[in-house]
Amino acid sequence: MADAAAHAHGEHHDHTKHYVKIWAILLVLLVISILGPELGNQAITLFTAFGIAVVKAGMVVYYFMHAGDEPKYVHYFITTALAFMFLFFFAVAPDVMRHEGTNWRNDAAKEFIASEMAKHEGEHTGHDKGTSSGGAHH
Amino acid sequence: MAMAKPIATTRSAAGMSTGKLAVWWLIASEIVIFGGVLAGYIMHRLGHPDWAYQAVHTNTMAGATNTFVLLTSSLFAVLAHNAAEMGDGKKAAKFLYLTVGGAVMFLIIKSFEWTYEISHGYTITASTFWAFYYTAAGIHAMHVIVGALIMIWVAGMAKRNVELQRVELIGIYWHFVDLVWIFLFPLLYIAK
Numbered sequence: 293m294a295d296a297a298a299h300a301h302g303e304h305h306d307h308t309k310h311y312v313k314i315w316a317i318l319l320v321l322l323v324i325s326i327l328g329p330e331l332g333n334q335a336i337t338l339f340t341a342f343g344i345a346v347v348k349a350g351m352v353v354y355y356f357m358h359a360g361d362e363p364k365y366v367h368y369f370i371t372t373a374l375a376f377m378f379l380f381f382f383a384v385a386p387d388v389m390r391h392e393g394t395n396w397r398n399d400a401a402k403e404f405i406a407s408e409m410a411k412h413e414g415e416h417t418g419h420d421k422g423t424s425s426g427g428a429h430h
Numbered sequence: 431m432a433m434a435k436p437i438a439t440t441r442s443a444a445g446m447s448t449g450k451l452a453v454w455w456l457i458a459s460e461i462v463i464f465g466g467v468l469a470g471y472i473m474h475r476l477g478h479p480d481w482a483y484q485a486v487h488t489n490t491m492a493g494a495t496n497t498f499v500l501l502t503s504s505l506f507a508v509l510a511h512n513a514a515e516m517g518d519g520k521k522a523a524k525f526l527y528l529t530v531g532g533a534v535m536f537l538i539i540k541s542f543e544w545t546y547e548i549s550h551g552y553t554i555t556a557s558t559f560w561a562f563y564y565t566a567a568g569i570h571a572m573h574v575i576v577g578a579l580i581m582i583w584v585a586g587m588a589k590r591n592v593e594l595q596r597v598e599l600i601g602i603y604w605h606f607v608d609l610v611w612i613f614l615f616p617l618l619y620i621a622k
Binding site: 304306307311312314315318319325326328329335337338340342344345348349352353355356357362363365366369370372373374376377379380381384385388389391392395401404405409410412426 | 454462466477480483501502605606609615621622
């Protein structure tokens with residue numbers, strides 16, 4: 293959709309029904325993402341949580357932000373910003389997600405995780421509270 | 431030559447109004463900010479199975495209700511844009527105020543949620559999980575506050591049929607705030 297200013301003189305049609313329909317679909321997707329974990333299947337939960345988040349985000353970007361109507365170069369610089377996010381993730385994640393590799397080992401992280409797992413697995417009440425040392429393992 | 435309007439609302443050398451280009455540029459920089467936080471959270475979460483014992487304490491219903499509130503406020507924001515495009519500033523202002531209402535509702539729910547969590551010992555220093563939780567949701571809440579304040583300002587002009595193009599600009603920003611929450615919700619409340 294072009295600038296509001298360019299359409300402020302009566303050439304524009306009322307799209308209220310269209311937007312309400314998009315909102316209703318977003319709410320249905322929200323309900324699915326809430327109910328997903330109830331099935332108890334991790335793969336389904338991942339799909340209903342993140343797959344649906346991507347679909348919802350796409351709908352907001354396309355129908356509410358009207359990004360499809362913007363000049364191509366806007367798409368390029370937004371995509372570039374997203375690319376930096378992925379670059380950051382794939383460059384740093386191997387060191388954070390793994391606790392050992394070729395010629396290195398993060399013993400502090402391994403010990404911390406093992407002790408936290410042992411502590412919580414020993415509890416059955418579900419009332420455990422966060423008592424870790426605030427990121428000392430990294 | 432006398433300028434009737436600030437240059438950002440009239441100039442379009444870049445194929446779009448300069449004001450709108452600025453909003454998209456702002457969003458590109460916001461993607462890097464929120465993207466960094468979210469990517470940092472994801473890599474730590476995947477490397478720390480013990481975080482599941484912390485994540486289990488986030489309130490899914492509060493998160494889901496706030497998702498509903500933000501999606502609905504986004505609907506109001508786009509309806510405000512729709513009204514502005516038809517030249518109806520009063521209607522646009524009404525929808526912008528409803529959007530602000532959504533922002534206030536979101537912050538009220540969040541404050542109850544955080545009060546409960548903090549009073550139960552889940553503070554920002556309780557663990558790295560909670561540090562990420564409060565940082566990500568806190569930065570997001572600050573964007574909600576700033577967006578609501580700007581929206582009140584824009585609505586004040588819109589109801590006098592002044593600077594109606596700004597209704598769309600604040601709308602684009604607001605949808606982005608909604609967008610960030612769409613990803614925070616499954617990360618912090620669903621994938622436990």
